[in-house]
Amino acid sequence: MAIRIDLTLDCAQPTPLAAFYKAAFGYEDEPPPAPFTTREEWVASFPEDPHDDADDGAWLHDPEGVGPRIFFQQVKQPKVEKVRLHxxxxxxxxxxxxxxWARIRAAAERIEGSGARRLAEFDGHHVVLADPEGNEFCLG
Structure with missing residues (x-):
């Protein structure tokens, strides 16, 4: 049996960062787990944590079911160096x-229009970008 991989991305502001990934890559909001009808209802089922705030998480999924689900988790510590997994x-x-290569470059330009920053380009192969919080990713 294969094990499904979900990704968790630590960030300062989950909701705006999730909005970037939705616009850039076509991801959608992940529905709450059953039997809950809203994410707020699901969150309210946990004991209250005085350290949490209203924007401490966002959940996305690939509508075609191909890509992994992504959880954007709020952390208080800033990103200080390159992440070892991208x-x-x-x-x-x-x-x-x-x-x-023309498709890759066009996609990179479109994603830059959503708020990414180009870090490097490896001609004919891939483009390295950073999301609005500085997390690196490759487009190839």
Whole structure:
């Protein structure tokens, strides 16, 4: 039996960062677990934590069920160095290497329009970007 992988991304502001990933990659809000009808209802089922605030988490999933679910978890500590694990996103499509590279560059420009920052470009292969909180990811 294969084990499903979910990703947790530590961040300062989960809701705006989740909005970036939704706009950039087509992810959607993850529904709450049954029997709850809203995420707020699910959160309210836990004992109150005085250290929590209203924006301490956001949950997303790939609507096609291919990519992993992503949980954006609020942490108080700032990001201080490169994360040792990063996300790789693959641009779909077929064609010549030049056509593939054109699709990757166009996707990178679109994602930059959603709030990403370009860190590096490896001609013909992939682009390294950072999300609005500085978390690195590759687009290839």
């Amino acid at each position: 996300l790789d996103f693959r641009v779909a499509g077929t064609g010549t290497p030049q056509e593939r």
